[in-house]
Amino acid sequence: xxxxLIAMILALLIPIYEAWQDENxxxxxxxxxxxxxxxxxxxxxxxxxxxxxxxxxxxxxxLSVGNAGLMLLAHVIKRxxxx
Amino acid sequence: xxxxxxxxxxxxxxxxxxMLTVQVNPYNALVIRGILGGVAALxxxxxxxxDVALTEALVGTMLTxxxxxxxxxxxxxxxxxxxxxxxxxxxxxxxxxxLIADLQTIGSKYHxxxxxxxxxxxxxxxxxxxxxxxHVTCIxxxxxxxxxxxxxxxxxxxxxxAVRIHRLYDILQTELASxxxxxxxxxxxxxxxKH
Amino acid sequence: MINILSYIxxxxxxxxxxxxxxxxxxxxxxxxxxxxxxVADTLGSMSIIFGLLLKIPNQWSLxxxxxxxLAIWNTVLGYVLAYCSSSGGKHE
Numbered sequence: 001x002x003x004x005l006i007a008m009i010l011a012l013l014i015p016i017y018e019a020w021q022d023e024n025x026x027x028x029x030x031x032x033x034x035x036x037x038x039x040x041x042x043x044x045x046x047x048x049x050x051x052x053x054x055x056x057x058x059x060x061x062x063l064s065v066g067n068a069g070l071m072l073l074a075h076v077i078k079r080x081x082x083x
Numbered sequence: 084x085x086x087x088x089x090x091x092x093x094x095x096x097x098x099x100x101x102m103l104t105v106q107v108n109p110y111n112a113l114v115i116r117g118i119l120g121g122v123a124a125l126x127x128x129x130x131x132x133x134d135v136a137l138t139e140a141l142v143g144t145m146l147t148x149x150x151x152x153x154x155x156x157x158x159x160x161x162x163x164x165x166x167x168x169x170x171x172x173x174x175x176x177x178x179x180x181x182l183i184a185d186l187q188t189i190g191s192k193y194h195x196x197x198x199x200x201x202x203x204x205x206x207x208x209x210x211x212x213x214x215x216x217x218h219v220t221c222i223x224x225x226x227x228x229x230x231x232x233x234x235x236x237x238x239x240x241x242x243x244x245a246v247r248i249h250r251l252y253d254i255l256q257t258e259l260a261s262x263x264x265x266x267x268x269x270x271x272x273x274x275x276x277k278h
Numbered sequence: 279m280i281n282i283l284s285y286i287x288x289x290x291x292x293x294x295x296x297x298x299x300x301x302x303x304x305x306x307x308x309x310x311x312x313x314x315x316x317v318a319d320t321l322g323s324m325s326i327i328f329g330l331l332l333k334i335p336n337q338w339s340l341x342x343x344x345x346x347x348l349a350i351w352n353t354v355l356g357y358v359l360a361y362c363s364s365s366g367g368k369h370e
Contacts, residue, residue, distance in 0.1 A: 026363040039125040062140040064347035069145030078362035
């Protein structure tokens with residue numbers, strides 16, 4: 001299981017690097033969406049690894065609510081580019 | 084708790100924080116702030132603080148990002164007062180549109196957004212500038228001093244731009260190379276407050 | 279047996295993650311990246327969660343909720359991002 005988590009961290013580093021080097025805001029938003037879903041899946045994996053279901057519940061809540069914030073931000077940025 | 088992956092995950096947090104601090108564009112920084120919130124929630128959850136992780140995800144990523152977006156959008160704006168009949172012009176080649184395009188390129192360099200507010204006549208435009216409804220006014224010179232308009236049209240600078248914010252005046256003075264306008268700095272009624 | 283199957287599921291999910299994330303680095307268009315990201319990332323995440331579900335079946339309600347929210351949200355999010363970026367890019 002440790003190896004799985006290390007591989008997940010490596011996969012998480014790719015969108016972080018992408019968000020750092022790309023200047024276009026929509027590419028950054030894409031990287032942000034990728035990071036948001038990846039981190040919440042990682043939280044779920046860690047909770048299964050430890051057998052701690054408090055963390056698991058938090059992971060599911062972040063997975064389902066964090067994306068709503070992302071959509072809100074996308075719409076605000078869209079309005080920003082229009083004006 | 085002494086697993087090796089914890090150190091790697093915790094090391095992601097300062098990485099994201101450094102990334103956030105080197106951003107120049109405020110909107111890009113907002114997106115990076117969301118990424119920092121996601122990474123921070125992951126770190127807190129891995130370290131066993133489930134409640135802190137939940138708060139970080141809900142408040143840090145969702146609420147503050149949205150509030151900051153609204154705040155940045157409403158504060159980084161340059162409000163330009165213009166006459167109503169000049170907005171009605173459709174000719175893209177007119178010096179007024181050239182001037183607005185110049186201002187737009189300067190504004191995008193400083194991440195400023197332009198907002199054109201129409202006013203019916205030069206008097207109300209001037210009052211809006213003094214009463215701090217707008218930051219900048221652009222007005223055709225012939226409306227100001229009651230000279231013969233044909234004589235002014237042949238002159239080199241048909242527009243007059245008045246700025247009431249000193250920092251904005253400094254920026255425009257160094258950057259604005261438009262031959263269409265002159266630039267002056269106007270002190271508003273209460274000069275204590277700047278921007 | 280079930281254990282090996284769950285490890286296979288998680289491994290396939292991680293391969294999907296890498297597959298979906300590597301196009302992000304290239305100089306391709308936004309919609310191409312969005313497509314690969316939304317398809318491969320969602321499938322990868324669902325595969326990982328399915329592997330976890332096989333591993334610990336007694337907490338199935340939580341993991342099924344995670345699966346459903348992942349499937350719905352990522353699809354909707356893909357549409358929203360594509361809609362916002364395409365109409366925003368037209369004005370630039």
